[in-house]
Amino acid sequence: MSTKNMATSSNYWEDLRKQARQLENELDLKLVSFSKLCTSYSSSSNRDQRSRDSRSDSVGSSQDMLVSMTTELEQLLANLTAVNDKMAEYTNSPGASSHNAALMHTLQRHRDILQDYTLELHKTKSNFFSLREREDLLGSIHRDIESYKSSAGVNNRKTELILKEHEHLRNSDSLIDNAISIAIATKENITFQRGMLKSIQTRVTTLANRFPVINNLIQKINLRKRRDSLILGGVVGVCTVLLLLYFFH
Secondary structure: OOHHHHHHHHHHHHHHHHHHHHHHHHHHHHHHHHHHHHHHHHHHOOOOHHHOOOOHHHHHHHHHHHHHHHHHHHHHHHHHHHHHHHHHHHHOOHHHHHHHHHHHHHHHHHHHHHHHHHHHHHHHHHHHHHHHHHHHHHHHHHHHHHHHHHHHOOOOHHHHHHHHHHHHHHHHHHHHHHHHHHHHHHHHHHHHHHHHHHHHHHHHHHHHHHOHHHHHHHHHHHHHHHHHHHHHHHHHHHHHHHHHHHHHO
16 A cells, blocks of 8 residues: 555544544533433422423423434434444455554444443433323323312312322322432443543553553552452451351350
């Protein structure tokens, strides 16, 4: 392959990587916004039932925004998938054989990021649809109760029992919404920490590959850590056995 063709091929690969990083950054920002909007929608759906009619417009607007963001995120994932497919095709081309190991490593890293974003969107979208279905169910229950009260004209014992049951349902819904909010916040923190750990691991692996001495040092450190863990486990086991013998005698 001529020098000009090699340069052109290298530029094509760098353009693909640039597109992938740009899409990944955009997906990361929009997924965070999407998760926050789902949390906000969950909180608004947990308000007093009596204010349901006055906030129906805002809830409908939030639903439309969430549906629109879902479509936009799915399109971004499709674009990122297409870029990854082009990168995979490039790694199989004859001109990329001399750097195939490094290219495959980079491609696998982008594929892992794509998989993480796809799973995160699927989970957040499932939470949103579950919340929307529960909101519709509670709204239907509320309308049925109001219709029953209007037709009966009096608050008899049966109506009181239905209202109490509905109040219990709303309290349970509040606990579920709080648990979902905590879970979403925890997931965001874990996702952020996972990204940091992946970045650190990639840098350490890159340094280890570039400098064999560092790689050997890391291996020795890992061996020593394993040995210390075995020794510590043995000591703990012996101490446990001695304590058991002491207590039972």
